[in-house]
Amino acid sequence: MSDISFLSTDRIAQGGPAGFTRVLERLLPLLGFTQVLNIDGPNDQGGDIIARYGRDLVGIQVKWRLDPATGSVSEDAVDEVSSAIDAYGASSGIVVTNGRFTKSARARIAAFEKVGRSIKVWDGAALVKLYRSAKTLPPSMELRPYQVEAVDESLAALDDPERRKALVYLATGLGKTVVAGSVVADRLERDPSGKVLVIAHGAPLVEQLEKSMWPFIPKDITTQMIGQGEHRDDLSGVTFAVLPTAHAYVERGYRPDLIVIDEVHHVGESGYYAHIIEMLDEVPRLGVTATPWRGDKFDIESTFGPPVVAMSIADGIRRGYLAQVDYQLLADNIDWEFVKEASEHSYTIRDLNRRLFIPERDEAIIQRLTGVWNSTRAPRGIVFCQSIEHAERFAGLLREHSSWRGVETIHNDMGGRERQQRLLRFRSGQTELLVSVDLLNEGIDVPDVNIIVFARVTHSRRIFIQQLGRGLRLRAGKERVAVLDCVSDLRRIAEVSGFRAQIEAGESEVLSVKRSSFDFEDQGVKSLIEQWVADVGDLATAADMVRLEFPPTVDAPAVETRGLT
Numbered sequence: 001m002s003d004i005s006f007l008s009t010d011r012i013a014q015g016g017p018a019g020f021t022r023v024l025e026r027l028l029p030l031l032g033f034t035q036v037l038n039i040d041g042p043n044d045q046g047g048d049i050i051a052r053y054g055r056d057l058v059g060i061q062v063k064w065r066l067d068p069a070t071g072s073v074s075e076d077a078v079d080e081v082s083s084a085i086d087a088y089g090a091s092s093g094i095v096v097t098n099g100r101f102t103k104s105a106r107a108r109i110a111a112f113e114k115v116g117r118s119i120k121v122w123d124g125a126a127l128v129k130l131y132r133s134a135k136t137l138p139p140s141m142e143l144r145p146y147q148v149e150a151v152d153e154s155l156a157a158l159d160d161p162e163r164r165k166a167l168v169y170l171a172t173g174l175g176k177t178v179v180a181g182s183v184v185a186d187r188l189e190r191d192p193s194g195k196v197l198v199i200a201h202g203a204p205l206v207e208q209l210e211k212s213m214w215p216f217i218p219k220d221i222t223t224q225m226i227g228q229g230e231h232r233d234d235l236s237g238v239t240f241a242v243l244p245t246a247h248a249y250v251e252r253g254y255r256p257d258l259i260v261i262d263e264v265h266h267v268g269e270s271g272y273y274a275h276i277i278e279m280l281d282e283v284p285r286l287g288v289t290a291t292p293w294r295g296d297k298f299d300i301e302s303t304f305g306p307p308v309v310a311m312s313i314a315d316g317i318r319r320g321y322l323a324q325v326d327y328q329l330l331a332d333n334i335d336w337e338f339v340k341e342a343s344e345h346s347y348t349i350r351d352l353n354r355r356l357f358i359p360e361r362d363e364a365i366i367q368r369l370t371g372v373w374n375s376t377r378a379p380r381g382i383v384f385c386q387s388i389e390h391a392e393r394f395a396g397l398l399r400e401h402s403s404w405r406g407v408e409t410i411h412n413d414m415g416g417r418e419r420q421q422r423l424l425r426f427r428s429g430q431t432e433l434l435v436s437v438d439l440l441n442e443g444i445d446v447p448d449v450n451i452i453v454f455a456r457v458t459h460s461r462r463i464f465i466q467q468l469g470r471g472l473r474l475r476a477g478k479e480r481v482a483v484l485d486c487v488s489d490l491r492r493i494a495e496v497s498g499f500r501a502q503i504e505a506g507e508s509e510v511l512s513v514k515r516s517s518f519d520f521e522d523q524g525v526k527s528l529i530e531q532w533v534a535d536v537g538d539l540a541t542a543a544d545m546v547r548l549e550f551p552p553t554v555d556a557p558a559v560e561t562r563g564l565t
Helices: 009-030 073-089 105-113 124-135 145-161 175-188 202-215 242-253 272-279 313-319 335-341 351-354 362-374 386-397 414-428 461-469 490-504 524-538
Strands: 035-037 048-053 054-065 092-097 117-121 165-168 196-200 223-226 240-242 258-262 285-289 308-309 323-329 346-348 379-385 408-409 431-437 449-454 478-487 519-521 548-549
Touching: 009 035, 009 124, 009 202, 009 548, 035 145, 035 414, 054 073, 073 092, 073 105, 073 117, 105 117, 145 165, 145 175, 145 285, 145 308, 165 175, 175 202, 175 258, 175 285, 196 202, 196 242, 196 408, 202 223, 202 240, 223 242, 240 242, 242 272, 258 272, 313 461, 313 490, 323 490, 335 379, 346 351, 351 490, 362 379, 362 386, 362 449, 362 478, 379 386, 386 408, 386 431, 408 414, 414 431, 449 461, 461 490
Parallel strands: 054 092, 092 117, 165 285, 165 308, 196 240, 196 258, 223 240, 258 285, 323 478, 323 519, 379 431, 379 449, 408 431, 449 478
Antiparallel strands: 035 048, 048 054, 346 548
């Protein structure tokens, strides 16, 4: 395989067992496999990859050998993939190696075949044949009109010697990675020998980026990931790098022809990103993000210029590219006695958040969730909690109810392998509810989610939008997402009120889409917020120390009302 791109003998030898598994992840879609998932790790039940071929699920065991000429694979590997077939309900199995199979391994396969169990073997020679017969790229996807515009405008800006930079703002679910991949594909088509550097701030995100961009990169162009222990001497083709590692390589002299920065809102006035851009100031750079806001107010347009295309969540919902939202703002936990007493005073937002809201009981939230769950077709939900301790406690309460087939937590206190397994069970439907903290904010694509619960969520505009975005992706049979927001911050109420106004502002232009709905549990809260917004302006982004006076006309509503009409 010495003459074959990402399947070359040298690259496989350098990549080790994990690298070989990733090679197979890239090859399988070119052979017609879909839904390729890497499940390699402890307790993987004998499988390293599961994938679909047509309607059939296939379990795959991957065996790397340092010396393919002498490295052999025995019948044990065949038994392992047989176990994977049983564990994952697969129709068949494949054992793949860059080495060779022993006679006993082939005999074991023949024995399984006699009892109706189909197991194939791919050795080094078979991989060469498969690679040469594989498509250059997986089936191409049709870009949406705004994505075409984003690609064209980005390329024009990057090619302009006076600019050489482009910023794309597409909200979660609108395909910013599709745009970035298309830009990279155009560059490689014009110069197949060009070098592209793709950077993100975390290893899981970088790993997902590489997989997401494979469909745009011809099979004869190599890709590699560096960071978190992964290093390469040869950075030809497209390099996907964790931020500190990218910085180290650039400092040592690596010079790409194009830089792509994902989640570009992490770029600041100083730090690794700023230094990389300074060292590569003459290199064209593309930044993409779904949430352009930073806590320190640094303006990323100063580094990347104004967005060539910008589409918010509200725009995406109005135009039918994102799921419609049924939003229940649970603001009935207002201490109206405090409102009466405070009418002649002004308080900071921090003080108001502490004194105005009565903590919502977890049991009450679960009761509300049960009602939404039972009225949703094929429900799949995510609950966002305030802390790991709260997430574990909340998940424990959920498990006491019979409404859900499976409930699991996912957070940074567990290892990466365990998180991956839990996400896999969630995607497959074994787990119906995930309880998280902030781990699912970026880089996670689970389009089946149609229920989102914000339980005691603190204020952050960026995190709010990211978490809401987990439920906005469309899929067959899904048109809407239900959101339960247990408010504990005045700015959240203002954010949602503004969000609703943005969506409704242009709905008359879209006749074929059923409207989203936004319900307040307490109409008096809406009145309170509207008067503060009129006084303060952008209450949604106001600081903790901004002082607010209670409007003298606001009082506890005599009768509970619903709706925002």
